[in-house]
Amino acid sequence: MNALAGLIQRRVGLSLLALGIMLLGAFAYFQLPVAPLPTVDFPTIQVTAKLSGASAETMASSVATPLERAFAAVPQVTSMTSSSAAGKTQVVLQFDLSRDIDGAAQDVQTAINTATPNLPKTMSSAPTFNKVNPAEGTVLSLAVTSPTRTLPELDRYADNYIAQRLSQMPGVGLVDFHGEQKPAVRVQIDPDALAARGLTLEEVRSVIGVSTLDQPKGSLDGQSRSITLGATDQLLDPQHYRDQVIAYKNGMPIKLGDLGRVIAGAEDTQQAAQLGAEPTVIVDIHKQPGFNLLSTIATIKAKLPELTASLPRDVQVQVVGDRTQTIEASVNDMQFTLLLSIALVVVVIFVFLRKATATLIPSLTIPLSLVATFGVMYLLGYSLDNLSIMGLAIAVGFVVDDAIVVMENIVRHLEMGKSRLQSAVDGLREVAFTIVSMTVSLIAVFLPILLMSGIVGRLMREFAVTVSVAIIMSCIVSLTITPMLCAWLLKPHADQEEGRFARACERVFDALHNGYRRSLDWVLDHQRVTLAVAIATLAATAVLYVGIPKGFFPQQDNGLIQGVAEAAPDISPIAMRAQVNRAAEVIGQDPAVARVYFWIGPNPTVSQGKVMINLKPFSERTASAGEVIRRLQPALDALSGVKVYMQANQDIQIGGRASKTQYQYTLQDPDSAELDHWSGVLLEKLKTLPQLQHVTSDQQQAIAQSTLVIDRPTAARLGVTVQAIDDVLYDAFGQRQIATMFTQLDQNHVILELDPSWQTSTATLEHLFVRSSSASLVPLSLLATVKTEQVPIIINHQGVFPAITLSFDLAPGQALSEAVNAINQASLAVAMPDTVVGSFQGTAQAFQDSLKSQPWLILAAILTVYIVLGVLYENAIHPLTIISTLPSAGFGALLALMLCGQDLSVLGMIGIILLIGIVKKNAIMIVDFTLQAQQRGLSARDAVREGCLLRLRPILMTSLAALLGAVPLAFGHGAGSELRQPLGIAIVGGLAVSQILTLYTTPVVFLWFERRRANNRSTENSHHVDHSVTGDSLA
16 A cells, blocks of 8 residues: 555656556557457368269269268367268368367368378369358459450459459458359260261360370480470360361361360359349458458458459459448447447546546546557457447446546545545545455456357457456556546545536435435335345346347348349259349349349359348448348249348358358258158248248259169170260260360360250260270160159268258247247157257357356356455455345346347346446445444444445446446447347346345345354354344344
8 A cells, every 4th residue: 555655646657657558559549450340260171072073962972971081080170061062062170269270271181181092083183172260251242244255254354363463462361253164165076976987975085185285395405505395285275176186087087176066165154143234253352360351451442453454444343242331330330339438427427526627537547448458459469349349338337436436535535634645545545455356356257258168258258358458457547547636636625616517416416315325224124125125136037037038149230131042953054043133133122232243053053042132331221131131021032933041141150051041950860861851841840930930941852863774784795884884974964174274374174075955865875875895886875774863952961971951040029049949849849760860050059058158157257256255355254245236237137138129148148247247346335334334343234324325426426337338338229239239238227226226235135144143153152142233123
């Protein structure tokens, strides 16, 4: 205390120190990256393998399964999902949050190398992988269009002139494409022309494969100089391929052009993207971790004019997806909320203190604490996001608490006639322990949050640290700068003339004080009633907690809606594009929609398309994203031939498998047929549940497959191998990559296939031939017969087992907890066999995990506070008195959430945990002064009564400051308000109820414990108990 007294006198040093903190904090503020939410790196790796022409079953069995078995040995994999469709398998590996992504990537590459010998030899390239972060979505989307250019040309410009240069910019991570059609040379053979010349597709493939190469040739090294060797060994355009000689017959060359067409086309003709009525190539840009999102976007947009200047004039690049507006609107709205909270808190202080100087002193705590917190946030690598600024807005309500308590006590000593310096020293000495107790116990509340694992722990860690740092800074300021300012600026009230407003405020407070004194005396005389109320509040809190609907994170509106368009599984790419375009036209007519663009294939099949809907800025629309979806759904449902599922994009993305609607429930079974049956049964059951809507499955309708039944005896007799039969089918219908053309900018492939007119019917098989061991041509129809069967268009795995995911949205007014309970009951009701295992995935799984931890989190926070208070007081009883105030806060928070139609989400739970730290401060102030009064010789009843009356003003000030500081969060509207409201409502409701109850329950509980202690001492020492401990009703 002597050291603190010395600091009070060093007003120049403390003033300069405060100025330095402000300057450093202000510098840090402008360096902080801006983001919608704290950066959470989900270590996720996406592996992609391609095999042109392969069916979904072939991809699942020959590609996905070997890879999955290899990946099963990779450590710390928490989730492994795969999706296999025609020609493509994608495996998504999610790792434990503590896993280093670079180390995980090395393990994944090792696993791919291990699996490679077991993969099909016909794969043109090894599986590739990308490090992705589901929490970091696309930050900017570009559309490359042209009224005159072909899509392969646009793809070349998008890749070589835009994507490659953007990838080199700081802050830019993955750059991917939609609707890409990489340039290729397509060799389209006429089977009749081929047969007439006595050739086979395999012979054409072999000749082309060895006719275009790019290999080293060496050099000629003479005595005095060296000459590098080169050769025209590459064929680079369609005409060169047309002129390539395949064979000679009767001395005459047979050129490739004689056997069919050779055209410049696209490598994959099943992909397409469209913006309005124009075909386009979409370029999606992702951010690297650790970079400022808004700065990255601004840098890219500033670079775009330079990039587009190098493009032909008829090639346009436009921004079609930009998160800048929504993020800036959300963060700006949160900053306004922060300033409004500060203003309301200052008003509360002024109303109670009624003097500008007295108001200024505790008010300075706010900027000093917050600005110093910016400096710590910068050092810790945090960002300015909705949660961190929300934490600061909440902190505004109680960073002034310490300064208010200190100054109010100093004023009390000043009114005793002491000098300003002596009043500051004595007043600080009297409440210093109280300040430290309140600060340490409040920070202790956040320890369980800091130790939480999983996604919720990672998201809330920045929030908890930010608030804790602000509280620590407030404590330091209150113990140093606040008493220094009081010693320098404060004057006794007797020396100041009060105005009309001040006198009116004082009359109101005197009336409150007198009313409280009378009601407190009644309560102390009827303690049994008060204890009964306290117990009833505890019971009611438990009942409300069990009964309140529970959710995960509130649904956000960040201005983007994602849609999935689904059509018949055997639809052609051209027809699918037309169907999705019809849906896009309907969507584009909504007044809240700014822009619509879409792409089809391969996500993962041609029969599914992705629709991106950009909404207008918040200031230009009145409907939320959810309302827009509900408004559009009837018109989209009326479309024939296509079904559109929509969901509002969320900043919190969890899970490795994309779904058509928001929540996922996955069934697994080693037996695919059994899985198909029971998933259909459960799907129909879930569609009847009132808690759910838009229930769907990722199991698409099976498609017809023409299966060749090989006559093996005949093939063996004629000297034809099964490999030869597979090769001719792959050459004819598999869009087989048979050669690669290397240029300075990229590598393009040569694709072999039959002419499209021959790819429409199985009758073509009668025109295909294979070479026998005797060198004669054998018609394929002689070696096999065709049968038609139904096969899946897509096969999904969870782990290594076949899996089908049922996805759903919540019906209006329903909470996630109600939907989860309904699904669990439905799963039991359909009586699936034990081999069918169901589990929630993604957000629903994270919700279940958080729900299990909620009671333990609250208990951990209470226990931590009890331990800290017990250490500070060196007493096991007084902390119980302080903790007894908590049920009333929980009751008020839960009741307010229910009345406002909010479920108990993660943020609502964080609000309740915050209340544990806030409301106990009232009890700490009462208990501390009561203990000091007892040391002066007062009885327990008189001491607690005096403590309650003396502490009424600071208790009202601090509680109202915290309450009004949360009001903008609870009732504000605008960008990002969905996240803030549950937290604000919980705090406002909890403080309102606890403020009323704890002023009466705290003294009664204190006296009850004192009576118990007195009785114990009486039993031990056989002394008479002093009946002044209790009221008449307990005597």
